[in-house]
Amino acid sequence: MDRITTSLLDEFSRDAFIDYLPEDKRFEHFAVFLALSRHHSETFDTAELVVGAGSDTGIDGLAVLVNGALVTDPELVAELAETNGFVDASFLFVQAERSSSFDSQKIGQFGFGVVDFFSERPKLPRNDKIESAAEIMAAVYKHSSKFTRGNPVCRLYYVTTGKWQGDPALEGRSKTVKEDLEQLGIFREVSFVPVGSDVIQRYYSQIKNAVSRDFTFEVRAVIPDIAGVKEAYLGLLPAREFVSLLDDGSGGIMKSIFYDNVRDWQNYNPVNQEIRTTLQSPTQRAQFALMNNGVTVIAKTVRATGNKFHIEDFQIVNGCQTSHVLFDNRNLLDDSVVVPLRLIATDDEDVTASIVKATNRQTEVKEEQLIALSDFQKKIEAYFQTFPAGERLYYERRSRQYNALESVEKTRIVNPGNLIRAYASIFLEEPHRTTRTYRLLVNQLGKTIFGTNHMLEPYYYAASALYRLEFLFRNGSIDPKFKPARYHVLLAARMIADSNPPPAPTTHAVARYCEPLTRMLWDPAQSQILFARAAHTVDGTAKGNFDRDHIRTEPFTDALKKNCANVHDLS
Numbered sequence: 001m002d003r004i005t006t007s008l009l010d011e012f013s014r015d016a017f018i019d020y021l022p023e024d025k026r027f028e029h030f031a032v033f034l035a036l037s038r039h040h041s042e043t044f045d046t047a048e049l050v051v052g053a054g055s056d057t058g059i060d061g062l063a064v065l066v067n068g069a070l071v072t073d074p075e076l077v078a079e080l081a082e083t084n085g086f087v088d089a090s091f092l093f094v095q096a097e098r099s100s101s102f103d104s105q106k107i108g109q110f111g112f113g114v115v116d117f118f119s120e121r122p123k124l125p126r127n128d129k130i131e132s133a134a135e136i137m138a139a140v141y142k143h144s145s146k147f148t149r150g151n152p153v154c155r156l157y158y159v160t161t162g163k164w165q166g167d168p169a170l171e172g173r174s175k176t177v178k179e180d181l182e183q184l185g186i187f188r189e190v191s192f193v194p195v196g197s198d199v200i201q202r203y204y205s206q207i208k209n210a211v212s213r214d215f216t217f218e219v220r221a222v223i224p225d226i227a228g229v230k231e232a233y234l235g236l237l238p239a240r241e242f243v244s245l246l247d248d249g250s251g252g253i254m255k256s257i258f259y260d261n262v263r264d265w266q267n268y269n270p271v272n273q274e275i276r277t278t279l280q281s282p283t284q285r286a287q288f289a290l291m292n293n294g295v296t297v298i299a300k301t302v303r304a305t306g307n308k309f310h311i312e313d314f315q316i317v318n319g320c321q322t323s324h325v326l327f328d329n330r331n332l333l334d335d336s337v338v339v340p341l342r343l344i345a346t347d348d349e350d351v352t353a354s355i356v357k358a359t360n361r362q363t364e365v366k367e368e369q370l371i372a373l374s375d376f377q378k379k380i381e382a383y384f385q386t387f388p389a390g391e392r393l394y395y396e397r398r399s400r401q402y403n404a405l406e407s408v409e410k411t412r413i414v415n416p417g418n419l420i421r422a423y424a425s426i427f428l429e430e431p432h433r434t435t436r437t438y439r440l441l442v443n444q445l446g447k448t449i450f451g452t453n454h455m456l457e458p459y460y461y462a463a464s465a466l467y468r469l470e471f472l473f474r475n476g477s478i479d480p481k482f483k484p485a486r487y488h489v490l491l492a493a494r495m496i497a498d499s500n501p502p503p504a505p506t507t508h509a510v511a512r513y514c515e516p517l518t519r520m521l522w523d524p525a526q527s528q529i530l531f532a533r534a535a536h537t538v539d540g541t542a543k544g545n546f547d548r549d550h551i552r553t554e555p556f557t558d559a560l561k562k563n564c565a566n567v568h569d570l571s
Contacts (some may be wrong), residue, residue: 001027001098001161005197008204015410016046017474024098028052031096031159032061034195034203038248039092039155040070041256043396043413047474048072051129052096057122058106058113061094062133066140068255072132073484074139075435075548083439087146090153091137093117101162102194104173110158111177111192118184141186148268150188154181157193164194206249208403210300210313211257215241217343218307228348231302236289239337243330245297245314246323253327258320275325279332286336294340295319298352302345311343317356349378376450377416383456384414384463391522393463395419411470414463420449421487422462426494427502431487432557435548454505457514464521465490472531482535485542485551488560492534495564537563 001009001023012033013019013026021029029046036044040063049072052060064071066089067080081087095110097103116124117134126134140152156177164170174192181190195203220235248254268276278284278291299314316323326333346352353375381395394402396415402408424441425431428448433441441449469486472478482489494502497517503509520526541560542551550556 001100002197005161005200008201012204015408017409017411018047025050025052027098027159028060028094028096031157031195032063032094034159034200034207035061035094035155035157035193036063036070036092037207038203039090039252040065040068041254042070042415042417043402043410044070045411045470051127051133053127053129055125055127055130057116057124057126057130058095058109059093059117059130060096061092062117062130063092064133064136064140065090065092071136073435073548074135075552076438077136077139077143079435079438081143081146085146086148087140087143088149089140089147090155092155092157094157094159097158097160099160099162102158102160102164102167102170102196104169107158107170107173107177110156111173111180114154114156114177115180115184118181118186151186153189153191154187155191155193156181157195159195159200161197161200163196163198170194211254212310212312213245213314214308214310215244216307217241217304217309217341219338220341220343228346228351230345230347232345233341233343235341235343236338237341238335239288239326239333239339240330240335242295242323242339242341243327243333245311246327253324257314258316258323272321272325275322276329279325279329279337285332285334289338289340292322292340293319294342295322296342296344296355298344298346298355300345300347302343309343311345315352317352353378376446376452376454379456380419380459384460387460391464393460393467395463411474412467414467418466419459419463420445422466422490423449423459425487425490426462426465427458427505429491429557429561431485431491432552432554434487435552448505451505455508455511457511457518458502458505461514461518461521462490464518465493468521468527469493469531472528477528478531478535481546482538484546484548485538488538488551488557489531489534491557492537492560492564493530495561496533496537496567497530499565533567537567 009023009026009030010019012030013021016029016033018026018029028050032046032049036049046061049061049063051062066077066087067084068088069076069080071077071080077087093110093114095106097106113124116122117130118137122134144151158174174194178190178192181187215237217233217235217237219237220233223232223234226232246253246257275292278288284291295316296318297311297314298317299311301310301312303310322339326339344355377395377397381397384393384395387393392412394408394413396402396413402410402413420441421434421438424444425434430441446452466486469478469489473480473483473486478489494517497520498513500513503513520530538560541556541563545551
């Protein structure tokens with residue numbers, strides 16, 4: 001392995017807290033991180049996705065994305081299908097080799113393993129992780145009636161420290177792998193991506209550094225000085241130029257640039273169908289700018305040289321639906337299609353939050369969602385960082401906001417989805433809703449979750465509990481069999497530590513309630529005892545049956561709560 005790749009691998013290993021693993025396993029994690037980060041903008045744990053461990057069918061890493069979400073549980077597929085009304089899935093496979101060259105035979109084995117993964121009668125033995133991934137795959141195809149955007153995408157990444165130089169034998173083998181998968185007739189697109197040392201370095205640099213783009217912006221007006229805004233422009237941007245801002249470099253749309261995912265892509269609802277119809281009509285296409293409210297882009301840095309603009313660390317805070325329709329129909333765009341654009345340069349978070357609220361008022365975004373996804377999250381982010389280094393967590397309000405900070409241990413990053421699940425499990429006592437009927441939790445944003453007057457201590461406790469439990473999973477102190485019931489374990493730990501129900505979240509009493517519990521979590525010996533007791537209680541309640549249909553139900557939660565009442569002495 002060359003010195004640069006070794007250095008990047010070491011840096012990643014420290015950030016991901018896996019530097020204790022042997023180099024070959026660390027490289028598998030690294031390869032999965034590089035490949036998946038091309039298509040998924042939120043922080044994720046590679047430990048959930050590295051599957052190489054014997055009986056792995058020649059696959060080192062495997063990830064399933066459904067409607068932009070990383071799915072590690074088959075139940076979430078049904079939840080996303082019901083919530084969104086469609087299923088847009090992609091399967092990502094990784095083979096990681098530290099060798100300094102690409103191997104035709106191993107490419108063939110990798111391809112055969114992926115084909116076998118989709119077989120109804122697999123020939124190769126499967127380990128537990130491959131079996132779990134296959135259950136998710138089956139759940140995806142069970143909802144094939146909702147493949148409104150087409151069949152799933154299949155992507156294969158073969159990662160080595162060598163260089164891909166167009167060798168005919170390697171090209172031929174990779175082409176055969178693609179053809180074998182295409183012949184299954186279950187994908188709308190299949191890609192084989194060879195990743196050598198130079199590509200590894202480029203991918204890693206792109207992930208660590210802020211997104212930047214260059215474009216030509218001729219038709220514009222300068223907006224007069226505004227407090228908190230460095231510069232701002234209002235104008236019309238050619239649609240083709242605009243689409244170039246969205247491209248992730250591999251033919252997909254960058255999810256990370258859509259601020260806080262306030263509404264995310266709603267597929268072709270009636271409004272989006274109208275936008276598409278306008279683009280499809282040769283006579284109406286030129287009227288696009290007159291019929292669309294446009295897009296608002298906020299960037300930390302804007303540099304203009306004549307009509308050439310360079311932007312860095314930018315977010316699209318309004319216009320998510322317009323952006324997706326334009327990108328999805330980019331083959332229809334011609335010189336007549338222009339996009340109304342507001343371009344604002346500011347690093348003032350209050351100004352950004354105000355613009356997000358104002359520009360989304362005219363949409364169906366609910367007030368409580370805007371509160372939950374801006375003001376209150378900003379408070380959580382600031383509060384988490386007030387703790388000493390050993391107890392500090394980082395709340396990721398915006399996708400990849402900590403990627404460029406080498407001082408941030410990636411396992412300490414908490415994203416909104418995980419915090420919602422942990423808080424609801426511990427304080428609302430609803431761990432069974434973390435995958436099934438998760439949308440019911442989302443509907444509580446701004447009310448029972450992320451309420452404007454809520455104290456911050458319960459959210460820090462919930463995030464700390466999840467972090468400590470995941471730490472114990474990683475070091476082997478808690479059996480991985482409890483991972484499907486992790487949110488039940490969190491509830492059990494809180495109830496065992498203090499059998500009293502939590503006070504109202506808006507009162508100072510809840511802060512006093514959380515203080516000793518949080519101290520216990522950050523004491524290594526006490527937290528290990530606590531979670532061991534919690535896992536034992538979950539195990540006893542499950543009676544050995546960890547089937548999802550058994551443990552992820554309200555009756556199971558009720559039974560667990562009764563059992564926890566008898567286990568509160570940690571002495």
